[in-house]
Amino acid sequence: MKQLFLFMCAGLLWSACTPNLSSSIPEIQLEELGPEHIVALEYSIYMRISFFDSDGDLGENLTSENNLFVVDERLELAHEFRISNMVPGGAEVPIQGELEWAIPSVFLTNSNGESEFVTYRIYVVDRAGNKSNTITTAPITILP
Secondary structure (H helix, E strand, O other), X not given: OHHHHHHXXXXXXXXXXXXXXXOOOOEEEEXXXXXXXXXXXXXXXXXXEEEEEOOOOOOOOOOOOOOEEEEEOOOOEEEEEOOOOOOHHHOOOOEEEEEEEEEOOOOOOOOOXXXXXXXXXXXXXOOOOOEOOOEEOOOEEEEO
C-alpha cells in the first residue's frame, strides 16, 4: 500500500511538471526578473519567461499584431510586444522556448518623490486568440 501511494505521488509530480499536450492554450512561466531595485528613468527591468504551446500557433509575422502583454499594475498600462511566428507553413507541432525583453525607463507615478513598488501581469495570446495563463511578478522597488 505504501508503494502504491509513493507511485501515485510520483505520478502527480511528473504530470504537474509536464506540459499539457491536449490543450491548445499556451502556457508560460516566469524564469527571471530583475533587478529588485531600480532608479526611476535610469534603469530597465529585465524579464524572461518560458513558454509551451501544443499546437505551435504562438507567434505572428504581421507587424501590426502584438501577442505578448506586460501590464504595469499601478496604472493598468500595457507594454505590448510581438512574438514572431516560430513554426513555418502553419504546421501544428508543439513548441517551447524562452522569451526575454526589457521595460525601459520605468517612472514613478506618485508626485511626492518617494519610492514605490511596481508589479506586472504577463500573458501571451496565440493566433487562434487563446490567452495563456497570467503571471504576476514579484514587486520591484522604484527609487527616485
